[in-house]
Amino acid sequence: MKTLKEEIVGLFQKCGADIVRFGAAGACKDPAVLKLMPEAKTVICAAFRQLRGARRGIEEGSTYYQYTTNAVEVLEENVMPIALLRVSALIEDHGFEALPQRRNQLIMQEEGSTNFEMDHTTVYRGKKAENVLDFEQCALDCHLGEMGESGSLLTDEFGPFQRYVFIITDAEIEPDKAVEPHLCDKCGKCAAACPGNALKSGKRDPWQCSVYYNGANMTKNPFMPPDAFADDPERLAVITGECDLSPERAKELLEQLIFYPPVKHSYRSSICGRACDTACYIHLEGKGVLSKKFQSPFRKRPEWKLSILEPEK
Ligand code: SF4
Numbered sequence: 001m002k003t004l005k006e007e008i009v010g011l012f013q014k015c016g017a018d019i020v021r022f023g024a025a026g027a028c029k030d031p032a033v034l035k036l037m038p039e040a041k042t043v044i045c046a047a048f049r050q051l052r053g054a055r056r057g058i059e060e061g062s063t064y065y066q067y068t069t070n071a072v073e074v075l076e077e078n079v080m081p082i083a084l085l086r087v088s089a090l091i092e093d094h095g096f097e098a099l100p101q102r103r104n105q106l107i108m109q110e111e112g113s114t115n116f117e118m119d120h121t122t123v124y125r126g127k128k129a130e131n132v133l134d135f136e137q138c139a140l141d142c143h144l145g146e147m148g149e150s151g152s153l154l155t156d157e158f159g160p161f162q163r164y165v166f167i168i169t170d171a172e173i174e175p176d177k178a179v180e181p182h183l184c185d186k187c188g189k190c191a192a193a194c195p196g197n198a199l200k201s202g203k204r205d206p207w208q209c210s211v212y213y214n215g216a217n218m219t220k221n222p223f224m225p226p227d228a229f230a231d232d233p234e235r236l237a238v239i240t241g242e243c244d245l246s247p248e249r250a251k252e253l254l255e256q257l258i259f260y261p262p263v264k265h266s267y268r269s270s271i272c273g274r275a276c277d278t279a280c281y282i283h284l285e286g287k288g289v290l291s292k293k294f295q296s297p298f299r300k301r302p303e304w305k306l307s308i309l310e311p312e313k
């Protein structure tokens with residue numbers, strides 16, 4: 001007979017999860033876990049791969065929305081919620097309570113912050129979030145992987161290419177072994193690859209990131225018209241990613257950054273293609289440390305860069 005742990009892993013896998021890990025609720029560093037369910041014994045993390053091919057269009061400079069649609073929106077809004085509900089129902093069939101946790105993309109951990117993947121005007125601008133899971137900390141507490149300098153969680157299987165959800169439950173299930181960090185070697189390639197200099201001292205500036213995620217760097221945005229930001233006194237610094245943006249200035253620029261259709265559910269199409277994560281993946285793949293192998297490396301040609309265009313007078 002299968003144990004509850006085996007049943008949970010099996011059903012999550014049937015629902016498309018690639019990695020399933022278990023952490024002890026009492027050992028979680030994120031206090032939200034026990035605030036959300038004071039009797040919680042276990043936190044279950046399920047990670048779903050982002051297809052490598054979903055990044056191909058951005059890598060080649062051709063089609064961009066496939067990344068956001070297939071590697072962000074469909075996972076977050078369809079695949080992962082259905083898996084969460086089905087596995088939660090399985091746990092409740094065993095007589096335990098299950099509290100599914102998916103990201104609320106519009107509530108921020110820090111006051112005044114933003115979510116670079118979303119239309120910034122849809123982000124809730126009230127108090128900072130309380131009793132909302134810190135997804136990255138929770139993934140670490142469930143032993144999914146380690147935190148990279150990029151701020152992305154890295155796993156042995158996919159490097160930075162996955163998204164994840166959780167179930168908090170009062171079922172006591174044996175936790176998995178702790179993961180000793182061994183992937184991130186602080187090579188700095190993630191920060192160097194960002195077209196907007198948004199990763200500084202191992203931290204992502206959410207507003208600077210938003211502006212360049214949305215494609216403010218002309219050298220990496222095939223859709224930007226030559227007259228973009230024509231009247232901006234800092235035009236050159238903006239379109240080459242060399243400016244330092246306050247949240248207010250970032251909002252001003254974001255209003256002008258609509259060169260590519262958004263995806264549904266307020267997700268913005270990624271123009272940077274999360275170059276930070278792509279560079280990290282290429283680095284880890286090159287070192288041969290990822291367990292999911294491909295027949296050929298992701299980067300097949302030298303990275304392209306467009307020239308800066310001057311607006312017509
Ligand atoms: S690119 Fe290098 S420094 Fe950045 S997260 Fe990956 S391994 Fe760490």
Ligand code: SF4
Pocket residue numbers: 116193194195196197198199204208209210212213272273274275276277
């Ligand atoms: S590469 Fe894109 S997602 Fe990564 S920090 Fe820069 S702007 Fe943000």
